[in-house]
Amino acid sequence: MKVLIVSTNREKTPFAVAPVGAAKIIGALRQSGHEVDFLDLCFARNIGRSLRQRIRRFCPDMIGLSIRNLDNCAYVHSHAYFQGDREIVRMIRSASRAPVIIGGSAVSVAPEELTAYLKADYAIAGEGENSLPAFLSAYTENSGFEGIPGLWWRENGQWQANPPSFSASLDDLPRQAYDCIDFDRYFSAGGFVAMQTRRGCPFECIYCSYSVLEGKRPRFFPAGACVDEMEKIVRDTGRSDFFFVDGVFNFPSGHATAVCEEIIRRRLKIRWLAYCNPSGLDRQMAALFKASGCAGIELGLDAATEKMLVHLKKGFTLSEIERTYQALSAEGLPFAVFLLFGGPGETVADWEQTQKNLQGFGKANAVFASLGLRIYTGTDLFDIACAEGALDPADSLLAPRFYLSRHLQTESVVHRLDMLARQDPTWSTPTDWNRATVKVIQWFLAKFRVIPCWKDIENYGARMRRQK
Ligand code: B12
Incomplete structure (x- = not known):
């Protein structure tokens, strides 16, 4: 056909x-x-x-x-x-x-x-x-x-x-037909080669759609097959900047370790970025990441108070965040932190505590603080929003609906977050992410192939504000 x-x-x-x-x-x-x-x-x-x-x-x-x-x-x-x-x-x-x-x-x-x-x-x-x-x-x-x-x-x-099913094993799934991707165009717009090493997310974050998309049970593409594919891509296209598109690359840790060890064993010269969370991300893992070409980590924390980590069901603790900050800093691995404010029960005092806690742990290269949790069908947040009367259960959710804690439903909420971000030059908020800024960053990335941008555009928030 x-x-x-x-x-x-x-x-x-x-x-x-x-x-x-x-x-x-x-x-x-x-x-x-x-x-x-x-x-x-x-x-x-x-x-x-x-x-x-x-x-x-x-x-x-x-x-x-x-x-x-x-x-x-x-x-x-x-x-x-x-x-x-x-x-x-x-x-x-x-x-x-x-x-x-x-x-x-x-x-x-x-x-x-x-x-x-x-x-x-x-x-x-x-x-x-x-x-x-x-x-x-x-x-x-x-x-x-x-x-x-x-x-x-x-x-x-x-x-x-028919209900979706998730292949029990990824061993025999065909790999991406990368020959159909125009990498020159993507790299000129700041892109990477996308590489998937696993599917399935066992975490239970209340707002997240990943388990709907990929199922809960982690399944893995064999480490050798992943590195075979990366080797071929480097050889055939000359491109060696990869983005591991796994929901959480480092958990369970055994597979990430196997992929990194295989990259090192074959002496494959690549640079890579990945989404990680603090579960198991200790000094040893950070060192292995670095040795295998890791150029930076996107750390999905969402919050940094015990209260909000529990409310969001993040599955890791404040002390694990601290250990990860120390491990990444000690290995000199650049990292950007992603925060998601507005979850159930959250107050502005929790934001302030999050900022204080993170500052106490060390210095991330950039902290991106966003507001409002996008509601998806099939998540705990959907049930919470319906129970609180904040969402009509019949809403199609095609047009995005966002959850904001009752304590944050004020007209000045966006301004309050902007004000907090101004207390720390590494912080930025959606207000800062205007089109012109994004264009500058993309140009910078494309021109110098600098990855991740966090390392070389330190004090990201402050710079963005200065440009206005
Ligand atoms: C990695 C990732 C990123 C990385 C991408 C890095 C890179 N170089 O590729 C970064 C951080 C840059 C990113 C950015 C964004 N992302 Co993102 N991202 C993901 C993530 C985690 C994986 C995507 C991926 O590559 N999967 C691997 C591929 C193989 O899977 P797939 O595309 O789904 O394809 C499978 C099926 O869908 C299906 N399929 C695909 N095409 C077709 C076609 C046909 C005909 C058929 C039958 C089947 C089929 O078969 C494929 C193989 O099984 C997903 C969440 C997730 N777990 O999927 C979010 C996700 C795709 N992102 C999302 C969003 C919103 C964004 C952003 C708009 C902003 C944001 N807030 O993150 C930007 C947009 C960027 C852009 N330019 O498009 C949303 C999209 C949902 C939505 N609400 O619109 C997702 C689903 C996360 C979420 N919130 O739930 N993202």
């Missing part, structure tokens, strides 16, 4: 991210013998023209849209993308009769709502490597769709759905 995969993501903030989800799907489709073409709309000047030309040239039998983001998850300066995706489906319809199937993380977090809104023919929630080829076989053979994990389809005018 001739399948055209279209990646719809055009967001380039904080940098353009290579379409690894689409690349994995393409790898799987090629492996099952389909003829595949790929259209990446990230840098397209004229979307309509690009779509029409490609459809005319390739004449696909099926068109798959890979949709990454619904919105930018930002309470301050919120921006949604799904209206743009509807326009893309409309343009496709005017150029082709091929059925449209959608997938990607945006679809996985809101399959029913997004499929209906976009007027797609089919959708797959969750992993697509097995489900999409299985769907195409069932479609061509006209056999039933029951049993295809995560599939949404219409029968007699009614939507039908």
Whole structure:
């Protein structure tokens, strides 16, 4: 079958991210013998023209849209993308009769709502490597769709759905078809090569969608296979800056250790970044990270008071945060801290305590403090928001809704956070992340291939404010 995969993501903030989800799907489709073409709309000047030309040239039998983001998850300066995706489906319809199937993380977090809104023919929630080829076989053979994990389809005018399943083992899943990614374009917009080493998140953070997206049970791509792929990418593309796109790269620690040891054993000269949390991130692990090319860590803390760590069910403690600060500083590994303010029961006094505690632990290269928790179906926060009367349980959640603790629902809440951030030059808030600043950072990253920006743009918050 001739399948055209279209990646719809055009967001380039904080940098353009290579379409690894689409690349994995393409790898799987090629492996099952389909003829595949790929259209990446990230840098397209004229979307309509690009779509029409490609459809005319390739004449696909099926068109798959890979949709990454619904919105930018930002309470301050919120921006949604799904209206743009509807326009893309409309343009496709005017150029082709091929059925449209959608997938990607945006679809996985809101399959029913997004499929209906976009007027797609089919959708797959969750992993697509097995489900999409299985769907195409069932479609061509006209056999039933029951049993295809995560599939949404219409029968007699009614939507039908199978629950998503998460492959028990990742050992045999096809790897990304990286040859279809234009790395030059992505690197010129500050990007990295995306590398996934695991799936599944055992943490229970009350707001997080990761377990909906990937399941709770951690599953791993074999360390050797990950490093094989990285080696090939370096050899074939000359690109050696990687971003481990795992939800939490360092937990459970055994797999991260195995990947790093394999990189070191093969003397692979790369630089990498990853999301980590303080669980198990001690001096030994920091040293191993550094030796394997780690250029910086994105530390997802959300809060730094015992009270809020418990309320958010973060699964690590204040003393673990302190140990991680010390370990990263001692090894000279740059790190940026991400805070998420507004959780249940939080007050401005908790923000102040978080700042005080972090300052006591040492100095991060940058602290990004954001406000408001994006509510997703299937999370504890959804239940809390409904119980507090802050959310209508029937809300589609396609348009983003944010949770803010009752104590923070004042008109001046954004200003209060900005004022707190001004107490510390490493801190910044969404107010600071204006477009001009982002452009400067992207230019800086692209020009000098400096990663992570935290190290060389120290005192990030203060600099951003000075630019205004
Ligand atoms: C790593 C990551 C980042 C990194 C990216 C680094 C890099 N170089 O790639 C950084 C930090 C830069 C980042 C930034 C942002 N991110 Co982010 N990110 C992630 C994360 C953790 C992993 C994404 C990933 O690469 N997964 C691996 C690939 C292989 O998985 P996948 O794309 O889902 O693809 C699979 C399926 O979806 C499916 N599939 C994919 N395409 C298709 C197509 C078809 C036809 C089919 C059938 C199936 C299918 O099959 C694939 C293989 O199984 C996810 C959360 C998560 N656990 O998924 C959030 C996530 C994607 N990010 C999100 C968001 C919002 C953003 C930002 C907008 C801002 C923010 N607040 O984080 C920016 C946007 C950046 C941009 N330019 O687009 C949201 C999107 C949901 C939403 N509300 O819109 C997510 C889901 C997190 C969340 N909040 O729940 N992100």
